[in-house]
Amino acid sequence: MDLVFYNTLTRVKEKFVPVSAGSKAVNLYVCGPTVYNYAHIGNLRSYIFADLVYRTLRFADYDVRWVMNITDVDDKTIKGTIAKYGENAGVNELKKYTEEYTQAFLADLDKLNVERKNIKLINVTEVIPQIQKFIIELIDKGYAYKADDGSTYFSIDKYQEVFNNYGELVGEKFLEGKQIGARVKVDEYEKDNLSDFALWKARTPEDGNIYWDHETLGEGRPGWHIECSVINNVAFGDKTVDIHTGGVDLAFPHHTNEMAQSEAHNDKPFVKYWLHPEHLLVDNKKMAKSLNNFYTLTDIKDKHFNPISYRYILLQSSYKQTTNFTWESLEAGARGYENLKSKISHLKKQTNFFKLILAKIDETYLKDFSAKIGVMNTAAGLASLQGVLSAKDLTPAEKLKLIKKFDEVLGLRLV
Helix, strand or coil: CCCEEEECCCCEEEECCCCCCCCCEEEEEECCCECCCCCEHHHHHHHHHHHHHHHHHHHCCCEEEEEEEEECCCHHHHHHHHHHHCCCCEHHHHHHHHHHHHHHHHHHHHHCCCCHHHEEEEEHHHCHHHHHHHHHHHHHCCCEEECCCCCEEECHHHHHHHCCCCCCCCCCCCCCCCCCCCEECCCCCCCCCCCEEEEEEECCHHHCECCECCCCCCCEEECHHHHHHHHHHHHHCCCCEEEEECCHHHHHHHHHHHHHHHHHHHCCCCEEEEECCCCEEECCECCCHHHCCCCEHHHHHHCCCCHHHHHHHHHCCCCCCCEEECHHHHHHHHHHHHHHHHHHHHHHHCCCHHHHHHCCCCHHHHHHHHHHHCCCCHHHHHHHHHHHHHCCCCCHHHHHHHHHHHHHHHCCCCC
């Protein structure tokens, strides 16, 4: 079964060939959540997509190692911890604060049938020594420097001297007409700000007692971008990663800076295939608490919708298209999903365990589904499933067998 992915790095659809050509082993890295609050449904779209990538790879008989970071230290988590526990809060309080939101996130994944038990989760606070070592190695190679404010920064100028490809994940002419500024210390910033970014952020009064010490770097904590570079190395070594996913909003600065750090450190391409699902809008607007359109999975459940209905409506559109969420679209999706389940329930009444065991998988229908899912066309995959339900040449047991096989990718808990 051939797989074709749209690669953000090359901006074309490419046939998937693992880094280790001929091997069935694939390394998949997914940018995980920053656990300072509950995940909203836009965040969750990216994890449903990552789950579809994982399921599709496995459906194509690849042996997938799936790794995800948990960002449990950054500007927002520190601010939230101090707000909850007071100005004397330290690392232990930080971990207590973020663990609550980590568990809520994992519960959301379970409700959406994301196969999270197959994910290797790595908390940033678990790899602080490895992060410090990585930064020191970047300093030794000339790509990082400690500034007079006590923080350590990545030098974009030095990177450009050697690689000359900073920002290529965003576009070939990303740097054209722009000036690289001095330094930026905040974790998140806009595309016009091309300053050197912080790898190790020196302790400030706002950090309270949330910090780690190092003989060279001093008291402080990691910047946002360095964590994923290091966790990739911890999980996969310094070899090129097969697939890296994350929401399209992460392409800059996060993934751009990840790529620069890792290629500078490892002296080889960081990732072969970059996959980015598009934004989710709500009522055709960007989600924001100020607009009262900031929804979590709890909001969906409070309105008595099955969370799988949300997964179902996302499968009806391309991950490369901006999707507009409305309560009306969710209601329509819920009706469609329940209708699908009802048809399958009727099939179950027409067969039995032994017929199901003995039924063969029709290769014609399987081939049709595989071709559609192989290009990540989940809407067409759902159409294939409906075609099976209405097929006149299949027995109820044969239909159920195919639906169960299709659902290995779709993850809709159909059978």
